[in-house]
Amino acid sequence: MTEVRDYSNLIGGELRPAADGRTLDSVNPATGEVWATIPRSGAADAAAAVEAARAAFPKWSGMPAAGRAHYLRKVAEVFAKNAKELAELETIDNGRLITETAKRDLPGMTYLWTNAAAECAAAVEGRSVDFGPGSQGLTRREPYGVVLGIIPWNSPISTLSAKAAFALAAGNTVIIKPAEQATVSSLRVGELLREVLPPGVLNIVSGLGEEVADPMVRSRGVNKVSLTGSVGTAQIITRASAESLKPLALELGGKSPNIVFADADLDRAAPGVTTQAIFTANAGQICYGGSRILIQRPVYDEMIYRMKEIAAGVRLGDTLSPDTTMGPIVSAEQYERVTSYLEIGAKEGAELVFGGRFGAELVDEAHAGGYWVEPTLFATSDNSLRVCQEEIFGPVAVVLPFDTEEEAVALANDSVYGLAAGVWTRDLGTAQRMFRRLDTGTVWVNTYRKVMFPLEGTKDSGYGNDSVLAYTREKAGLFEF
Ligand code: NAD
Secondary structure, eight states, X not given: OOOOEEOOEEETTEEEOOTTOOEEEEEXXXXXXXXXXXXXXXXXXXXXXXXXXXXXXXXXXXXXXXXXXXXXXXXXXXXXXXXXXXXXXXXXXXXXXXXXIIIIIHHHHHHHHHHHHHHTTGGGOOOEEEOSTTEEEEEEEEEOSEEEEEOOSSSHHHHHHHHHHHHHHTTOEEEEEOOTTSOHHHHHHHHHHTTTSOTTSEEEOOSOIIIIIHHHXXXXXXXXXXXXXXXXXXXXXHHHTTTTTXXXXXXXXXXXXEEEOTTSOHHHHHHIIIIITTSSGGGGOOTTOOOEEEEEGGGHHHHHHHHHHHHHTOOBSOTTSTTOOXXXXXXXXXXXXXXXXXXXXXXXXXXXXXXOOBSGGGSOGGGTTSOOBOOEEEEOSOTTSHHHHSOOOSSEEEEEEESXXXXXXXXXXXXXXXXXXXXXXXXXXXXXXXXXHOOSSEEXXXXXXXXXXOOOOEETTEEOOOSTGGGEEEEEEEEEO
């Protein structure tokens, strides 16, 4: 049993417990053990965070862009210096493999914060329009004020950074509300950044969404809310923010199609579809997971054979070991949800291609208390099934055959979601047509899950993104002399 450590909120440059002293337990999903406690903050903490962020806003937004860039470069250094510790904390906190957090996430954070520092200048660039002698139009980019970032549990440090870095670069002050299932790494980031950023510029407040985020969503002291989370939460936030007509950015879920054409290089497509897009990457708990696999009939059997082989080699267990290739489901609640889809798929008549087992039998004794589901694939030709339409958010995917490009487009777009899509083909014409015709925010061709631009969805996958311009608005002025 590991020692249980207590973590605190960061509000106005101070590390504070919840005002009423309440806490929540944080569970290591690989073992089921409580390993930390976090503040269960409420309305008083929400009010304190808003007040601190408001108080810090005039100085932070009034600073020259180069001044803000200087601070953000110092933040990048903190991430570089503490990468190992933060990667381990994130892995223990949410079950994301150390190979993901140490090799992909944390190095990415140094790049992201450095990039945000470089973007500070772009955030203050306006336009000039000449209306003739003595009449000139100008625009000026301004920060919103206080930005509230509400983040999910599946990749906390990356999501916190994407919101905070660009909102801060644009001159806003920020409050982050991490997800209650995986908060520790965010609170540790707060401890580290307290030494670097001026008080109140970045605040991190943990607890349940309805208890601490809701009052901030309603507060007139908060000027923009950016949520990465589920559609249900987005609907609640949209209603809660209506009173103050707050601008929102909603980065939500997906049921992304990953489409393999018969001419694809199967040596790339099979691992790309199987490991990167769904199963091993965060055990399928990624918003843009390509969990709806469409395969053109001539290569259908060959792809299934290859996917089966890859899934058979997946190793579950110690998330801190580089030999483990798939982690656990994040929480008991999410485990119930994911495993319920195994039953739903079977009841709906989908064929179980492989997988379907879950629980302690998949791992050694030390991990028997964790939340384990093996890579599972259902097959069907009916895209209306729940396993084809609903986001499962676990290592459970579905495969559908198709004959023509037309059919692939129709199947791919037959979804309430529109976050991302993958296309595997050797034909540039096919790739370009699919890029135009897929109703999703991102299309990856012969690759998947490489994020170059801010993610932005269509349909129920939401709207808005985390970029420096998205955290500014443009004020217009007309000058006549
Ligand atoms: P969730 O919607 O349950 O929770 C997200 C956050 O919202 C948490 O911090 C939670 O505490 C907060 N919240 C809950 N109720 C609230 C309320 N009433 N008011 C204010 N805040 C509230 O989502 P989750 O289960 O943590 O994450 C999984 C979801 O996130 C999936 O749907 C996934 O697709 C999505 N996601 C999207 C992206 C993206 O970039 N598009 C990235 C990662 C995850």
